[in-house]
Amino acid sequence: MALSKLEKLRRVLERQISKGQINYAVPDLWNAWNYQGPEVRKLPTSELLVNPYRFYFAVIDDYLLPNKKQRTNYSKSLSQIQHIRPKKSEVGGEWVKRSVLYSTLIRTSSAWDHDRSFSLDIENFNGLKETGTFVKMLALLPLLKKMGVDTLYLLPISRFSLRDKKGELGSPYGIANFFELDPNLKEPMTGKQMTIDEEFQALVEACHILDMRVVIDIIPRTNAVENDLIKDHPDWFYWIKASESSKYRVPYVDGLSNTLSPLPQYMEQVYDSKDVQRHIAMFQTNPKDKDPALYETVLKQEGHLLDNIEKAFDLKIAPAFSDHINDVQPPWTDVTFFRMFLDHPKMNRKYLKNKQTPPYILFDTIKANLFPGDVPNQDLWETLVNIIPHYQSTYGIDGARIDMGHALPKKLLQMIINKAREVDPDFAFIAEELNPDNAEKAKESGYNIIIGNGFWMEPRIWEKKLHKFVYGASEIALPMFACAETHDTARIAGRDGGRNLARMTTTLNMLLPNLVPFINSGQEVYETQPMNTGIDCTSADKFKLPQDDLFYGKLALFDKYAIHYLNHNRWELADHLDGIKKIRQLWLDQILDKSSYLPLYFNEFDTPAIGVSYVNKKTGKCLLVVANSNVYNDIHCHASIEKLREAANNYSNTGRMLYATYEFGRDYHDFSPDGRVYFHLGAGEVKVIEF
Amino acid sequence: MALSKLEKLRRVLERQISKGQINYAVPDLWNAWNYQGPEVRKLPTSELLVNPYRFYFAVIDDYLLPNKKQRTNYSKSLSQIQHIRPKKSEVGGEWVKRSVLYSTLIRTSSAWDHDRSFSLDIENFNGLKETGTFVKMLALLPLLKKMGVDTLYLLPISRFSLRDKKGELGSPYGIANFFELDPNLKEPMTGKQMTIDEEFQALVEACHILDMRVVIDIIPRTNAVENDLIKDHPDWFYWIKASESSKYRVPYVDGLSNTLSPLPQYMEQVYDSKDVQRHIAMFQTNPKDKDPALYETVLKQEGHLLDNIEKAFDLKIAPAFSDHINDVQPPWTDVTFFRMFLDHPKMNRKYLKNKQTPPYILFDTIKANLFPGDVPNQDLWETLVNIIPHYQSTYGIDGARIDMGHALPKKLLQMIINKAREVDPDFAFIAEELNPDNAEKAKESGYNIIIGNGFWMEPRIWEKKLHKFVYGASEIALPMFACAETHDTARIAGRDGGRNLARMTTTLNMLLPNLVPFINSGQEVYETQPMNTGIDCTSADKFKLPQDDLFYGKLALFDKYAIHYLNHNRWELADHLDGIKKIRQLWLDQILDKSSYLPLYFNEFDTPAIGVSYVNKKTGKCLLVVANSNVYNDIHCHASIEKLREAANNYSNTGRMLYATYEFGRDYHDFSPDGRVYFHLGAGEVKVIEF
Secondary structure, X not given: OOOOHHHHHHHHHHHOHHHHOOOOXXXXXXXXXXXXXXXXXXXXXXXXXXXXXHHHHHHHHHHHHHHOOOOOOOOOOHHXXXXXXXXXXXXXXXXXXXOOEEEEOHHHHOOOOOOOOOOOOOOOOOOOOOOOOHHHHHHHHHHHHHOOOOEEEEOOOEEEOOOOOOOOOOOOOOEEEEEEEOHHHOOOOOHHHOOHHHHHHHHHHHHHHOOOEEEEEEOOOEEEOOOOOOOOOHHHOOEEEHHHHHHOOOOOOOOOOOOEOOOHHHHHHHHHOHHHHHHHHOEEOOHHHHOHHHHHHHHHOOOXXXXXXXXXXXXXXXXXXXXXXXXXXXXXXXXXXOOOEOOOOOOOHHHOOOOOOOOOOOOOOOOOOOOOOOOEOHHHHHHHHOXXXXXXXXXXXXXXXXXXXXXXXXXXXXXXXXXXHHHOOOOEEEEOOOOHHHHHHHHHHXXXXXXXXHHHHOOOOXXXXXXXXXXXXXXXXXXEEEOOOOOOOOOHHHOOOHHHHHHHHHHHHHHOOOEEEEEEOOHHHOOOOOOOOOOOOOHHHHHOOOOOOOOOOOXXXXXXXXXXXXXXXXXXXXXXXXXXXXXHHHHHHHHHOHHHEEEEEEOOOOOOEEEEEEEOOOOOOEEEEEEEOOOOOOEEEEEEOHHHHHHHOOOOOOEEEEEEOOEOOEEEOOEEOOOEEEEEEOOOOEEEEEO | OOOOHHHHHHHHHHHOHHHHOOOOEEEHHHHOOOOOOOOOEEOOOOEEEOOHHHHXXXXXXXXXXXXXXOOOOOOOOHHHHOOOXXXXXXXXXXXXXXXXXXXXXXXXXXXXXXXXXXXXXXXXXXXXXXXXXHHHHHHHHHHHHHOOOXXXXXXXXXXXXXXXXXXXXXXXXXXXXEEEEOHHHOOOOOHHHOOHHHHHHHHHHHHHHOOOEEEEEEOOOEEEOOOXXXXXXXHHOOEEEHHHHHHOOOOOOOOOOOOEOOOHHHHHHXXXXXXXXXXXXXXXXXXXXXXXXXXHHHHHOOOOHHHHHHHHHXXXXXXXXXXXXXXXXXXXXXXXXXXXXXXXXXXXXXXXXOOOOOOOOOOOOOOOOOOOOOOEOHHHHHHHHOHHHHHHHHHOOOEEEEOOHHHOOHHHXXXXXXXXXXXXXXXXXXXXXXXXXXXXXXXXXXXXXEOOOHHHHOOOOOOOHHHHHHHHHHHOOOOEEEOOOOOOOOOHHHOOOHHHHHHHHHHHHHHOOOEEEEEEOOHHHOOOOOOOOOOOOOHHHHHOOOOOOOOOOOOOOOOOOOOOOOOOOOOHHHHHHHHHHHHHHHHHHHHHOHHHEEEEEEOOOOOOEEEEEEEXXXXXXXXXXXXXXXXXXXXXXXXXXXXXXXXXXXXXOOEEEEEEOOEOOEEEOOEEOOOEEEEEEOOOOEEEEEO
16 A cells, blocks of 8 residues: 555655754654653743754654554545445534634744744755644644643645735735645655645545544635636636726715624615715726736736736726725725626616626625625635545545635525535535524524634623523523634633633633533733734733733734743643543533533622533433632622522532532532532632532 | 055955854853844844854954054064063063053853854854853953053963863863964864964954953973873883872871971981882882883884883882972872972982982972082973973964962073063063962063962952052062952852952052052953962852753853853953053053052941042152942941051042042042041042042
8 A cells, every 4th residue: 555645744754854963943742752762951931952854754753643443544624534424314514513723824833943043934944844734733743732722723825916915914814825735834854755745645645544533714705815716717806997996995884883783774874875876986897808818928928917907908807895984994905805606796786877887895895695696606615616526525624714704695605515525425614603592593594613602702801791691501502612722812811811811711721511622823922922812802902912922912813923932831721621521421411402501600799600411311410610710819609509409319418529610629528408508619710629 | 565464364264254144142241342233133142143253253353453553563472572671770570560461361251052053062053162262362462451450361272182171171281292272272163274273363463453461371390291292202101010000199207287388307208208218119110221122112003102011021100299299189180290300309318318310209309499409401401491482473462471480490490581571671470479479580580470378368358458468568679460360269259248249359459559450351251260279268159040040050160061151240340440440551550660659548447448649740640549348237337547648748628530440430538637548449449539
């Protein structure tokens, strides 16, 4: 049998071990698998000096491959590998409900200043890469495994545009080519001996060997202003005059309030607006249709296509902007929208004075699910539908999040989901849907889970939003992420409450009903600097780090950035999660079964205490999970468990404390005859009791 | 004109700058000359990443060579370069009395973990040396210059023996060849393009360009057990049977007390002792005289000479031991004594039962100044006499300390001193004489200065030894070192009083009468770990560092060691010295002139205050130097200045505070009409007032 990509990588690294007598440091967190190469030196910083070739070779050889089953082809999805097919009654991809997700931007999560030059170099003193790569990510898998993570959720890994890039590296959300991987994620250690495709294949294979799934992030609604599709398909985009582009701005509709959803009832007023008319008038026919012969000539010219088009046609791709009316955000200069329909929105074309108006970006055209045209852009749809199958067949991924999927034409979304499940019936879909009220709709579309609003609710402990989130979750039609932060939001450890808040939410999230644990890379080491300040951030959040920190003011989504893996408390949350994951595994069926769940209520008025409970109907065992959302002070509280006792027919007065943030496990006797349990909870403490 | 060695070094480094794009860190203290190469990166540790070729090139090019005078040959002593000859009335080398000495073991002072591998490597990841070299020492000269240092006092730089070496590197006091430099001090950056001789020449030249002198340490009394002289001169050494060597021990004389000076009156009892007789009986005729033919054969054998002698003759060189009777020290297994005389001590040979007794090591034979024989070992003496002239003619050194010079035959010592001053009449000699009572004798021998007991007196502030030292110094026949520590003693910052004590003594030492400032490398950054625990150390002194320090339990004299140059207060003492050196320069004539000096006494009983004063007889200006030897609390005190006023005829009531440890300079008005000055002194503070 031919070598798998992981085996090939192992061999390529092994052959070069003699080259590795270099000064290469990794954080000790990258060695949760206890690498003990003869060259290892432990530095006072908590870094290890290693031979990088041997180090990454060893994680494959010592940690990964021993778990590989013979005669198994790991390049398919885990469900395909394990021959798991959804039940007839079920939609595919329901495994995601049982999973623990780790969200990672590879270039950041596996970034390190390996030569300690106080600079994150693309090519360091030893010619090696310090931003992240697929290969380096392998060394983090043991840590993730320890934390109970079983799904790697990858922020975009496709090649993105570097034109007018934001920050030092540019945003991976400005896709230039869906079908090529971001070349920055290529590992120079393997040089020409492996392609970047093979390296990603090796990573997916490694995850599958560890029973971890891999989910990617796809962005079918926008594209970088500079992207590879323009050349052959200029008609898939919106164009304006280059000479007028400095005047391009989001039209403002007088008489409507700010940041309004683009509902049909506003459209007459929108089109009536002078500023909207000014805006629409800016749009132009695409260069190919304008002058096919000239376009052919331009294509043959040397230099940059967009520059050449601009010179020949005075045309430029129009930037995207928010689909909310009168949103205060400026245009998103680096991305643009796809033309989903070849005609104007059916519902609103009556408002257009000139029916020959070239395609234009407006709140309706870009909200194609609400305002479809009659003529779908079939070729484009075809392309978009094929993105996920490409990642399925080439790399064997297990699921995808669709960026702004709810703004796609309904039919297109359906095609995307169906096509992926044709390839792999157990393929999972995550909806970028923040509003729990839309869960039902997402479910109908075939999604398995929505992102939800945990990132916003969980940190707001004093307003009791965490209470509302936890107690309300079981009512939602789809599970949401039990998450305290995302790559777009402020960091939980950077908020008021700091590490206590981060520890409480991160551990509690592992045992909540109808909620799926979601850990944002860096969260496990109490990172305080957000990766992006897109959502729920203040302007101060960008400057969470000390001024002399290498990454002061930097955002991972745009800049070279490495997680602060040397943090003194770096192992703490991983250890907590390591403990709590075992409880989760034992109680997972109950956690997922709404009928096994009962909320825990407390006798104290307006208490910071939060509690959930589960009953195992077969054994009659009960699980109590309680948390103190006051992260500054301890509390005493009493939970009523009468209903739970009834449901379980369990009247035991002795339990076992399986987990407590600030205590070791012990027997638990604080049950009172009147059906209450007493808890003393430290600041932000979580306790788990089984009886 | 041919290139000087420093110019050659500059060129050799310059040519290789392109090789220097490597990961090479230096402490920022090594850049007191403000290097700003384009590659410099300041690390959060306070280290700088530099291109080492360019960095050392630049210190030569930017800092050293611009001070070089045209047509000057810097390879002679500074007095020769500057055509300074001692006055007829004076002995040569008196410049040392005006100097500020910096004592350095090059391999330690210029050592750094340049690749930050948490290991001081002889060959690091980049093939470069991390222990000190003559070349790297150049980068420290700007710091020393800032501190007012004008004499570099080098601990031994000759090749030493690695046989049975102590510690990781061996002691530089076990000399294997007086006429070869320690190859460890060779800089690999220059490779074969320069010899180690040239590199030391370049360092001496650099010092001379900066008006700094260079003094070396020579050890004419002992030699390594393995040394290059044995081969041709086995008769210069003492021999015992190899098969009996495990029984070799220091003889114990019953009836005499411990650690007794070997005075003539004890000798009858010494020779009467059974253990001394047992000891003497162990000694053997040297192998060459025993069997010249066999010795010739052995010399031709392959392998190690000492091993071959041992095999063929069952003979071994006898180790040295203390010359004090019943000293508790064990034998010094790595060194042996020279046979200064070819016959037994004149005074004691009557005690020998067998006049044919082979040469033996005993308290008298090794104390040759007290117990000479009749037949000097002329060839040996010739060799020893030629050591200093070799260093003078080859490198241009300016002075020397003679290790245990007082134990040499008087005539040999005289020959050594005279020969050196024939070469350079202004050559200075430092006596390794700790007892101020012997200053007169040292002066008669031609020494310029004795080490004295400052290192022992200064730290003992609570016993008022510092008082005694300061107030007594002007009475001593030769100046002593104003020093708070040496390479053999505990560190001043490691003693009770810590940094306050170190700061007080180091600054005060710059302005004391008949005392010459002496700074032990590391003292300027408050190093706490001694370099050796030879003198005035407790067993705890070896473990002054935290257990996780790379150099925990290491001693620079034996082990790989680097000064803690990253200490937070690393610039503090250098800044203090930078300020105080200017006062010293202005008042140096008065500080050196006993008749310009008056001790300052205080009105308070048993005060911790210490004071000295000087009068400039030409201008009538006065200088008050006061210190608070209480390093924990501040004090208020009043000094009487009536005598000073009389001597200066200066009745001014306004002065200028030129220096204060904890204040900026300001006008000083605290003079009272009754002839007193009031001082408030912080803990360990030093204040200097001119009026």
